[in-house]
Amino acid sequence: MRPPVPSRVRLAAHRLVWLLAMLWLGTQTALAACCGPITPAGDQLRQFLDQSGVEHLWLPHEHVHWLTGLPDLERPGQSRHATHCSAYVAAMSVRLGVPLLRPPEHRADMLATPQTQWLETTGPSQGWREVDRRVAQSLANQGEFVLAAWANPDPRRSGHIAIVRPSMQTTAELDQHGPELTMAGHLNALRISTERGFEDHPGAWIAGGKGTVRFFAHTVDWSRVQAQPSPTRP
Structure with missing residues (x-):
């Protein structure tokens, strides 16, 4: 017959089990998605972005029509400096029925900075609100339709703007790399971090959200989007 285990040993064992359980829970919390589950509406947004054609439309170094992303037949050929982040965002805003500065209210080129300024000044009266990362x-x-926007302090150079896409990243990933984006621009991507998407603009994204990228959100009436066909070339 084994001798009884002293109560202090049992107590120490219980404390060890409790400590290990707390460490496990802490690890799971750290690894959990930072920003809640992807809802059915979020899944609609994800599918909408995946079907937008951004990987083969609104391509850099091409003259394109802002609404369709197709090559502009009136301005054939290549342009070394042409990128279309703001045109892509504007086209998606049309398809979603969300107000945003876009042609013909502003020319299609050099639009990202004016869009960012519009979101700050006019946006609140049009249902937009600024939020953190x-x-x-x-x-x-x-x-919701959420934009990551950066106004270039140099008026001779373009800013940048992109769409935040649904993502199940962790808090650590979000703080280091920023929200996940879908964008056109110096490269076109269905999935890209804020850090990578704004890499051409030093200081725009700094880990911990200390850069100058700003985030703006607007609700979407998905019942209306479902019935709305994608626009074609005018």
Whole structure:
């Protein structure tokens, strides 16, 4: 017959089990998605972006029509400096029925900075609100139209703007790399981090959200989007 285990040993064992359980829970919390689940509306947004054609339309170094992303037949050929982040965002805003500065209110080139300024000044009266990076990712996961926008302080150079897409990243990933984006620009991507998407603009994204990228959100009436065909070339 084994001798009884002293109560202090049992207590120490219980404390060890409790400590290990707390460490496990802490690890799971750290690894959990930062910004809530992707809702059915968020999944609609994800599918909408995946079907937008951004990987083969609104391509850099081409003259394109802002609404369709197709090559502009009136301006054939290549342009060394042409990128179309703001045109892509404007076209998606049309398809979603969300107000945003776009042609013909402003010319299609050098539009990202004016769009950012419009979001700040006129946007609130049109249903837009500014949010932080975590809320931006959370609202995208819920199916809202969320933009990451940066105004270039040099008026002779373009800013940058992109769409936040639903993502199940962790808090650590969000703080280091920013919300996940879909964008046109110096490269076109269905999935890209804010850090990578704004890499051509030093200081725009700094880990911890200390850069100058700003996030703006607007609700989407998905019942209306479902019935709305994609626009074609005018």
